[in-house]
Amino acid sequence: MPRAMWSGAISFGLVNVPVKMFTAAKSKDVHFNQLHGADRSRVQMKRFCSDEQVEIEYSELVRGYEVGPDEYVVVTDDELAALAPTVTSGIEIEEFVDLAEIDPVFFEHSYYLVPEKAGTKAYALLMGAMRDSGRIALGRVVLRQKQYLVAIRPAGRALAMSTLFFPDEVVSQDELDGLPGDDIKATDRELAMAQQLIAALSTEFEPEKYRDDYREALLAMIDEKAQGVIIEFTPKAAPSAKVTDLMAALEASIAAARQAKAS
Numbered sequence: 201m202p203r204a205m206w207s208g209a210i211s212f213g214l215v216n217v218p219v220k221m222f223t224a225a226k227s228k229d230v231h232f233n234q235l236h237g238a239d240r241s242r243v244q245m246k247r248f249c250s251d252e253q254v255e256i257e258y259s260e261l262v263r264g265y266e267v268g269p270d271e272y273v274v275v276t277d278d279e280l281a282a283l284a285p286t287v288t289s290g291i292e293i294e295e296f297v298d299l300a301e302i303d304p305v306f307f308e309h310s311y312y313l314v315p316e317k318a319g320t321k322a323y324a325l326l327m328g329a330m331r332d333s334g335r336i337a338l339g340r341v342v343l344r345q346k347q348y349l350v351a352i353r354p355a356g357r358a359l360a361m362s363t364l365f366f367p368d369e370v371v372s373q374d375e376l377d378g379l380p381g382d383d384i385k386a387t388d389r390e391l392a393m394a395q396q397l398i399a400a401l402s403t404e405f406e407p408e409k410y411r412d413d414y415r416e417a418l419l420a421m422i423d424e425k426a427q428g429v430i431i432e433f434t435p436k437a438a439p440s441a442k443v444t445d446l447m448a449a450l451e452a453s454i455a456a457a458r459q460a461k462a463s
Contacts, residue, residue: 206343208289210313210326210352210359216290217323218316224360225310230418285347291361296335299353305370308363313352327354393450400457 204220211217234243247256263280264272291313315323330336336353341361348363373379386394421431 204314205311207316208291208341209319210291210293210337210339212293212326212337215322215326216319217326218319219291219313219323219359220316221361222312222314224312228412228415230415230422284345285342291339291341291350291352293337293339293352295338296330296333297338298334299336299351302336302351302364306364307351308365310360310362312355313359313361323359327359330354390446390450393447393454397450397454397457400454400461 202222204222206221207219208221209216209218235241236243247258247261248254249256263275263277265275266272326337330352331354336351339350339352341348341350349366350361350363352359352361354360425431
């Protein structure tokens with residue numbers, strides 16, 4: 201059973217819903233340690249002063265923010281504490297919005313909110329009201345001394361809470377070079393073919409059919425090597441870039457998608 205990582209209450213108006221928070225997803229990335237190739241011993245990272253060329257103790261460290269090349273402003277723990285948001289045990293709902301209005305680029309991390317026994321009815325009320333209205337809640341919460349903007353929405357039998365990036369954290373598309381301008385337009389025939397391809401590839405979302413093939417192959421290789429198996433690989437050839445006629449590519453893609461669906 202997963203362990204709750206936070207407990208508090210959702211507040212909307214004068215209604216409080218006591219809840220516990222659980223991580224909704226966890227990365228399964230494969231992580232490696234750095235070793236000395238000669239004897240397979242772990243490599244230690246030491247704190248080193250680049251000016252004095254000496255190793256320093258943890259107690260000698262201070263926190264600095266770079267304001268220019270090799271120019272830093274030192275910030276103390278007391279100064280940070282004075283500016284830190286007030287730690288509360290609540291998720292304060294400020295407004296309700298349409299989920300479709302929030303671009304997925306704003307979503308950061310996701311959690312499940314589970315009601316405490318005393319808040320089960322209020323929890324069900326909030327979830328049912330959001331489902332009926334087609335709206336989700338926006339609010340704020342303080343986690344680990346940091347304030348987050350969050351979105352709360354019904355997800356199956358639970359309420360899911362996602363932390364959101366603030367607007368100034370999202371890269372503006374005006375900063376991107378190479379986006380097509382108004383002068384680049386597809387023909388009506390090309391659009392029709394692209395829509396046919398989308399229709400041929402359209403299906404219900406079934407997350408269980410997607411797998412991380414690379415991670416599974418990597419873990420299988422590690423397991424074999426741990427058992428003493430010698431692994432030999434043939435280097436992969438770099439894919440060659442092909443210039444393909446757009447219409448021909450669309451037609452071939454539609455045919456392949458339809459064949460795959462039929463099989």
